Amino acid sequence: MKLNAHNFKENAKKALKDNDLQASLQKLGTGFPLKRLAAMERLPEFEDLRDQARDIKDHTLRHLDFYLEQFESRVVETGGKVHWARDIKDGRKIVYEICEAVGAKTITKGKSMIGEEMAINEYLEEKGLIPIETDLGEYIIQLRNEPPSHIIAPAIHLRKSHVEEAFRKTHTELPKDRNLDAPEDLLVEARTMLRKKFIAADVGITGANFMVAETGSTVIVTNEGNGDLTQTLPRIHIVLCSIEKVVPTLEDCTTLLRVLARSATGQEQSVYTTFSTGPRGETDPDGPDEFHVVILDNGRSRMLGHDTHDMLRCIRCSACINHCPVYQSVGGHAYGSIYPGPMGSVLTPALYGLEKSCDLPNASTMCGKCEEVCPVRIPIPKMLRSWRKKQWEDGPVPTMQRLAMTWWAWWALRPKLYHRVAGWKMRIMGFMGRKSGHIKAFPLKNGWTENRDFPAPEGKTFQQRWSEKGGRRT
Amino acid sequence: MSENEKNVGLFVTCLVDLFRPTVAFAAVKLMEDAGCSICVPERQTCCGQPAYNSGDNEDAKAMAQMVIEEFEQFDYVVAPSGSCAAMIRVHYPELFADCPDWLTRAQNLSTKTYELLTFLSDVLHVDKVEAALDRTATYHDSCSGLRELGIKQQPRKLLDSVEGLELVEAEQAERCCGFGGTFCLKFSDISSRITDDKCDDLLKTGAQTVLGGDLGCLMNIAGRMTRRGETVEVRHIAEVLADMCDEVPPISQGKG
Numbered sequence: 001m002k003l004n005a006h007n008f009k010e011n012a013k014k015a016l017k018d019n020d021l022q023a024s025l026q027k028l029g030t031g032f033p034l035k036r037l038a039a040m041e042r043l044p045e046f047e048d049l050r051d052q053a054r055d056i057k058d059h060t061l062r063h064l065d066f067y068l069e070q071f072e073s074r075v076v077e078t079g080g081k082v083h084w085a086r087d088i089k090d091g092r093k094i095v096y097e098i099c100e101a102v103g104a105k106t107i108t109k110g111k112s113m114i115g116e117e118m119a120i121n122e123y124l125e126e127k128g129l130i131p132i133e134t135d136l137g138e139y140i141i142q143l144r145n146e147p148p149s150h151i152i153a154p155a156i157h158l159r160k161s162h163v164e165e166a167f168r169k170t171h172t173e174l175p176k177d178r179n180l181d182a183p184e185d186l187l188v189e190a191r192t193m194l195r196k197k198f199i200a201a202d203v204g205i206t207g208a209n210f211m212v213a214e215t216g217s218t219v220i221v222t223n224e225g226n227g228d229l230t231q232t233l234p235r236i237h238i239v240l241c242s243i244e245k246v247v248p249t250l251e252d253c254t255t256l257l258r259v260l261a262r263s264a265t266g267q268e269q270s271v272y273t274t275f276s277t278g279p280r281g282e283t284d285p286d287g288p289d290e291f292h293v294v295i296l297d298n299g300r301s302r303m304l305g306h307d308t309h310d311m312l313r314c315i316r317c318s319a320c321i322n323h324c325p326v327y328q329s330v331g332g333h334a335y336g337s338i339y340p341g342p343m344g345s346v347l348t349p350a351l352y353g354l355e356k357s358c359d360l361p362n363a364s365t366m367c368g369k370c371e372e373v374c375p376v377r378i379p380i381p382k383m384l385r386s387w388r389k390k391q392w393e394d395g396p397v398p399t400m401q402r403l404a405m406t407w408w409a410w411w412a413l414r415p416k417l418y419h420r421v422a423g424w425k426m427r428i429m430g431f432m433g434r435k436s437g438h439i440k441a442f443p444l445k446n447g448w449t450e451n452r453d454f455p456a457p458e459g460k461t462f463q464q465r466w467s468e469k470g471g472r473r474t
Numbered sequence: 475m476s477e478n479e480k481n482v483g484l485f486v487t488c489l490v491d492l493f494r495p496t497v498a499f500a501a502v503k504l505m506e507d508a509g510c511s512i513c514v515p516e517r518q519t520c521c522g523q524p525a526y527n528s529g530d531n532e533d534a535k536a537m538a539q540m541v542i543e544e545f546e547q548f549d550y551v552v553a554p555s556g557s558c559a560a561m562i563r564v565h566y567p568e569l570f571a572d573c574p575d576w577l578t579r580a581q582n583l584s585t586k587t588y589e590l591l592t593f594l595s596d597v598l599h600v601d602k603v604e605a606a607l608d609r610t611a612t613y614h615d616s617c618s619g620l621r622e623l624g625i626k627q628q629p630r631k632l633l634d635s636v637e638g639l640e641l642v643e644a645e646q647a648e649r650c651c652g653f654g655g656t657f658c659l660k661f662s663d664i665s666s667r668i669t670d671d672k673c674d675d676l677l678k679t680g681a682q683t684v685l686g687g688d689l690g691c692l693m694n695i696a697g698r699m700t701r702r703g704e705t706v707e708v709r710h711i712a713e714v715l716a717d718m719c720d721e722v723p724p725i726s727q728g729k730g
Contacts, residue, residue: 012663016663325650362657367617367650367654369617369649382568405656412520415519418519435728438700446659447659447660451666452669466514467516471512472512472513
């Protein structure tokens with residue numbers, strides 16, 4: 001998708017007024033978090049597992065070059081091929097060339113955030129190919145021609161009526177008077193339409209939740225089984241993933257899987273967990289003839305060893321997103337990036353540049369809920385703060401904000417003057433709000449009184465009263 | 475000051491100093507009752523958190539240095555706010571991570587700095603107070619205090635000893651109120667949407683009084699409540715524990 005993060009404020013304003021969206025968000029805000037909590041309570045060792053998960057990722061990131069090379073050798077040994085993509089352009093070209101070499105026409109696609117990052121569908125369409133999303137949520141938003149609004153529930157912003165509308169508009173070969181009232185009707189229709197596509201596809205593209213270095217396997221977790229049909233039916237299987245997805249061993253992978261689904265949807269395990277190792281072997285009953293893994297960097301190696309290094313631990317569970325009060329208020333599209341919410345506000349500036357996404361690191365109350373729920377204990381607020389610091393040092397801070405902060409600091413560093421002036425100011429404000437206890441508006445428009453009353457001060461400051469009382473001083 | 479008394483420096487916090495001095499007097503009373511001698515350095519304003527969270531580390535450092543210089547002389551430093559106490563306890567050492575001289579002083583101050591309720595409960599082992607309030611109340615857990623300092627049971631335990639007070643838990647007591655310091659000014663619409671959710675959740679309890687330990691959050695909640703025409707009272711917990719509710723009307727409300 002085209003980055004639209006610089007319009008965060010306007011996007012958010014619109015989102016707050018969108019009643020359909022607000023109804024969807026209301027459900028999300030209670031749904032996933034409560035399910036996660038219940039899953040945690042059923043697993044006493046959950047907190048220990050989080051430590052282990054963090055340590056596995058930390059270890060892997062420290063030896064990333066080693067594990068990536070080990071992964072590549074194993075893939076080659078099992079008959080597959082690894083392609084290294086420095087950036088999005090590289091990645092798209094690699095995918096297209098693989099498709100072109102086999103004369104592919106239609107391509108089925110399982111859910112892949114790296115695919116979204118590469119905007120691979122748009123690119124393949126430009127080249128005359130037909131990519132078809134097979135994850136139900138992704139299929140719906142593909143029909144509606146819009147980006148995902150959540151990393152694991154891409155169509156979470158939509159209501160059932162939106163889905164029906166999209167299906168009626170696209171599936172014109174079906175009878176017009178068919179009944180699509182029940183959610184099951186929609187499911188059955190999507191299933192019927194997609195089944196034909198699965199069988200016709202020349203190439204299947206999936207993402208990968210993990211790459212296992214010791215076996216050369218890639219791993220996906222899905223709830224619909226679409227990933228399996230995408231990768232086993234066509235002749236060619238392309239896996240899209242990024243450098244930080246590698247883990248050393250199958251054992252490590254299972255530890256991470258234990259925290260992944262629980263943190264995401266509150267499931268013990270996703271319905272399908274699929275390990276793919278190489279193309280179809282001589283004794284295999286099915287599988288693709290070719291197995292390609294495209295490993296994208298796109299700015300991630302620049303994060304290694306820097307302020308946002310820990311973000312590379314992320315396993316894309318979306319717990320931070322599901323629990324974020326800002327995301328719960330404005331939804332994913334407002335962020336203008338395929339990675340929304342707290343994790344996105346750290347990642348988007350790293351991948352696309354801070355100057356194009358200045359608002360994102362600031363669009364957080366710093367409540368810390370994201371860090372509290374992160375299965376790999378990423379200190380997200382700390383990293384948001386590090387972006388803010390960079391922003392402050394390198395310039396892209398609105399002039400009024402910079403002035404206001406510098407002005408405040410100037411006063412705060414001159415206690416004597418500060419206390420004298422504050423004393424007068426509080427007396428005036430106290431007088432203004434003497435009856436109601438608050439002030440409705442100030443002469444100059446400000447963010448506080450737009451939406452709240454400003455509680456009036458008592459009158460004299462504590463420092464004044466403490467002096468008058470003769471309280472102990474240094 | 476007698477030899478047995480703990481020498482406590484009160485970090486008033488800018489909001490309490492300017493808007494709600496009663497909270498500081500309540501804090502003084504609670505600590506004096508528990509055998510502390512309270513000193514209030516005049517050379518104090520802000521802990522530097524707004525600058526730190528805005529990425530302005532230079533100004534944050536300058537403010538932190540002033541706090542360190544002024545407060546390192548005490549046995550304990552106490553603030554009636556989880557977020558300001560967390561700034562000193564958790565973030566001052568981070569701020570001076572690459573400045574060894576100041577780092578030692580910041581760490582030293584960090585270990586003896588407490589938020590009021592944790593100081594009363596965990597250090598002074600106060601488990602009951604002499605106070606009465608005939609009300610049902612609900613307690614909002616402010617984010618910094620809860621997640622950075624682990625303040626959860628302490629306020630509830632102390633409130634339990636207030637005569638006549640009935641505490642009812644909100645379903646989402648731990649959810650952010652939308653204040654977020656400068657966030658509420660920069661993203662006023664989003665902030666007020668989050669605050670509305672908070673207000674709804676608090677009102678759902680049917681409590682007559684909303685209590686909390688951070689004035690920033692409480693001013694935000696109270697300001698939104700009165701803007702919405704709600705009559706629920708919002709107060710800092712210290713006012714209740716020190717039995718000083720008669721001295722000042724609820725936040726954002728008139729004398730009535």
